[in-house]
Amino acid sequence: MLTALNDLWGGFGVALQPENLFWCFVGVLFGNLVGVLPGMGVMAAISVLLPLTFAMKPVAAILMLAGIYYGAQYGGAICSILLNLPCHPPHAVTCLDGYPLTQQGRGGVALGVTVISSFVGASFGIVEMIFFAPVLVAIALKFGPADICSLMLLGLLAGATLAKGSPLKGIAMTVLGLLLGLVGTDINSGEPRFTFGIPELMDGIEIVALALGIFGVAEFLKSVNNVKKISTEHSRVSIADMRPTKADLKLAFPAMIRGTLIGSLCALIPGTGPTIASFVAYSTEKKISKTPHRFGRGAIEGVACPEAATHSSVQGDFIPTMSLGIPGDAVMALILGALIIQGITPGPQLITEHPDIFWGLVASFWIGNIILVVLNVPMIGIWVKLLTIPYRYLYPSALFFICIGVYSANNDLFTVAQTLAVGIAGYVLLQLGFHPAPIMLGFVLGPRFEETFRRAMLISRGDLMTFLERPISAAFLFLVVVLITVQVFLRLRKSGNPLVPPTPQPIGELD
Amino acid sequence: MPSPSMGRDSLGVPGTPPKGSARRDALIHHFLSWRDVYGGSLLAAIGVGTVCIGSTHSIGTLFHMGAGYFPIILGVLLTGLGCAIAVSAFLKGSGPVEMEPGETFHLPDIRGCSAIIAGMLSFVLFAAYVGFAPATFSLVFISAMGDRTMSWKGALGLACLMTGILIGLFWYALQIPLQLW
Numbered sequence: 001m002l003t004a005l006n007d008l009w010g011g012f013g014v015a016l017q018p019e020n021l022f023w024c025f026v027g028v029l030f031g032n033l034v035g036v037l038p039g040m041g042v043m044a045a046i047s048v049l050l051p052l053t054f055a056m057k058p059v060a061a062i063l064m065l066a067g068i069y070y071g072a073q074y075g076g077a078i079c080s081i082l083l084n085l086p087c088h089p090p091h092a093v094t095c096l097d098g099y100p101l102t103q104q105g106r107g108g109v110a111l112g113v114t115v116i117s118s119f120v121g122a123s124f125g126i127v128e129m130i131f132f133a134p135v136l137v138a139i140a141l142k143f144g145p146a147d148i149c150s151l152m153l154l155g156l157l158a159g160a161t162l163a164k165g166s167p168l169k170g171i172a173m174t175v176l177g178l179l180l181g182l183v184g185t186d187i188n189s190g191e192p193r194f195t196f197g198i199p200e201l202m203d204g205i206e207i208v209a210l211a212l213g214i215f216g217v218a219e220f221l222k223s224v225n226n227v228k229k230i231s232t233e234h235s236r237v238s239i240a241d242m243r244p245t246k247a248d249l250k251l252a253f254p255a256m257i258r259g260t261l262i263g264s265l266c267a268l269i270p271g272t273g274p275t276i277a278s279f280v281a282y283s284t285e286k287k288i289s290k291t292p293h294r295f296g297r298g299a300i301e302g303v304a305c306p307e308a309a310t311h312s313s314v315q316g317d318f319i320p321t322m323s324l325g326i327p328g329d330a331v332m333a334l335i336l337g338a339l340i341i342q343g344i345t346p347g348p349q350l351i352t353e354h355p356d357i358f359w360g361l362v363a364s365f366w367i368g369n370i371i372l373v374v375l376n377v378p379m380i381g382i383w384v385k386l387l388t389i390p391y392r393y394l395y396p397s398a399l400f401f402i403c404i405g406v407y408s409a410n411n412d413l414f415t416v417a418q419t420l421a422v423g424i425a426g427y428v429l430l431q432l433g434f435h436p437a438p439i440m441l442g443f444v445l446g447p448r449f450e451e452t453f454r455r456a457m458l459i460s461r462g463d464l465m466t467f468l469e470r471p472i473s474a475a476f477l478f479l480v481v482v483l484i485t486v487q488v489f490l491r492l493r494k495s496g497n498p499l500v501p502p503t504p505q506p507i508g509e510l511d
Numbered sequence: 512m513p514s515p516s517m518g519r520d521s522l523g524v525p526g527t528p529p530k531g532s533a534r535r536d537a538l539i540h541h542f543l544s545w546r547d548v549y550g551g552s553l554l555a556a557i558g559v560g561t562v563c564i565g566s567t568h569s570i571g572t573l574f575h576m577g578a579g580y581f582p583i584i585l586g587v588l589l590t591g592l593g594c595a596i597a598v599s600a601f602l603k604g605s606g607p608v609e610m611e612p613g614e615t616f617h618l619p620d621i622r623g624c625s626a627i628i629a630g631m632l633s634f635v636l637f638a639a640y641v642g643f644a645p646a647t648f649s650l651v652f653i654s655a656m657g658d659r660t661m662s663w664k665g666a667l668g669l670a671c672l673m674t675g676i677l678i679g680l681f682w683y684a685l686q687i688p689l690q691l692w
Contacts, residue, residue: 224623432550462574
């Protein structure tokens with residue numbers, strides 16, 4: 001415990017270096033900006049800035065990319081509360097009570113409470129990471145290839161089935177992602193696989209092209225001319241409006257603590273990211289409330305609880321990613337991809353081999369969150385102004401940033417064409433009712449999954465029983481079975497994903 | 512900015528029936544009730560293709576896996592999953608359409624989609640044969656014209672602004688090696 005605090009001290013030293021501090025600031029600022037703009041996603045934002053990080057030091061690169069992720073969460077709440085637009089899935093439930101508050105002219109209070117809950121939730125998530133990640137690493141260092149393989153299987157399945165939509169489709173998307181990860185030169189034999197004779201594909205599909213195709217171009221193809229008109233009649237907010245009254249705080253504070261705890265628990269289960277955490281938090285809060293009828297009509301607890309849960313889960317999401325090398329969702333997969341590009345092997349050895357990255361990241365979370373509070377309270381007027389930028393100006397500009405960002409990844413126009421192709425394919429999948437987020441998870445884990453599987457088989461001389469004979473691996477496989485049984489059971493009991501209540505007013509609805 | 516062209520929406524695009532018409536609703540309903548059959552078949556086809564390509568590589572044994580072993584496993588898995596999705600949807604038939612909570616569906620917007628695709632294609636072609644400044648201009652201008660509420664003046668202004676950002680930020684400040692024209 002003392003060593004953890006000592007390491008954290010060192011981490012602050014790393015994070016406070018002017019260069020790292022600057023990139024952390026750039027990250028949270030850009031994230032906040034993207035979070036506010038309706039119709040822009042975190043994934044697209046991280047992918048656009050990813051090529052820029054190739055020339056940076058690993059620490060600065062990771063600090064910035066992580067900053068975009070949690071910065072966008074602050075911005076997303078503004079969008080939900082003031083405009084009733086759940087542009088970012090974790091904040092969809094915040095609309096339920098946030099927008100009624102805005103209509104009552106108390107949107108400022110809702111935003112103020114959001115900033116406080118976000119900071120409380122995030123701080124707890126960071127503390128969880130400080131003490132929990134080293135413990136996890138100590139266990140994970142004993143893992144052999146078979147154990148890691150089973151763990152990856154668990155992570156992939158959880159990511160595929162616990163996210164939105166039908167579990168079967170989720171698993172299919174994960175397998176598709178694994179397949180896309182195979183494209184390129186096979187590391188063991190050196191033969192090119194699935195390159196269709198195109199020399200540019202020898203190095204595999206570019207991660208930036210895949211991410212921006214799916215989460216950028218495909219989304220634009222889906223929502224062009226289908227975005228509903230934004231009404232900003234209630235969205236005038238100044239700093240003075242943001243101060244909550246004593247009565248508000250008395251209601252919001254216990255909800256905040258409950259949300260934080262729910263979020264931090266959800267972060268530990270692989271595959272349950274901030275979206276599920278916020279939904280679970282909201283329904284729990286409504287269930288235990290003495291006045292459930294107030295929910296949906298502007299209850300301040302209904303804003304505080306899910307927001308705290310989102311933020312504590314966002315920070316907690318980094319635990320499995322950084323300590324085990326198993327990403328919990330598509331965003332984490334992309335950040336892991338960035339680490340791999342920097343030449344750093346993710347896994348339990350990361351904390352000991354690159355303490356500057358891990359502890360610098362943890363320390364930067366705190367610095368970044370403080371910057372975000374400072375950015376959001378006095379500058380709220382500017383963010384609100386940004387909300388009024390119409391979609392017809394947003395998507396062509398975003399397309400330009402996508403094209404130039406993808407090009408600068410390799411200085412190769414083939415990558416731009418690749419992005420367009422992925423985008424069209426992603427649009428087809430979206431129209432067919434598939435959620436493409438698990439593709440990212442499969443794509444990033446694919447090559448490592450194959451490698452560890454081959455190594456495990458080499459060690460066991462081709463005996464598949466090794467997965468059941470090793471106790472750690474068997475435990476993970478047991479969890480896989482539990483996960484699938486629970487899913488099948490819930491499916492049979494009632495159709496529809498039980499964890500996700502209906503979204504209030506989805507984006508992209510015109511009529 | 513006022514949107515004088517909103518009325519154009521009701522005219523519709525050639526090829527897709529106008530909004531609110533019975534034909535359009537029937538088309539949406541048909542697609543939504545059968546889309547899992549289409550989607551599942553598509554995945555199954557990709558799976559079969561993967562197995563075919565995978566078997567051109569050496570397969571090896573479980574002990575010493577060749578380059579084709581893992582792709583074939585994945586291909587078989589994807590085929591199975593695709594079939595399961597398609598068959599279960601086929602057995603359900605065209606009943607009432609179930610949408611996931613929060614999900615929306617729109618028929619493809621021909622004007623918007625073709626503008627985005629054409630814009631990106633023009634970017635690649637112009638950048639390859641002329642330079643990045645005209646490429647950026649045409650990308651932003653063409654894709655912006657895809658929005659029905661966009662005026663050509665607005666698109667022109669946005670395209671000029673983005674070309675300015677390309678020159679000022681990416682070429683001059685970030686010094687990304689690219690040929691402007």
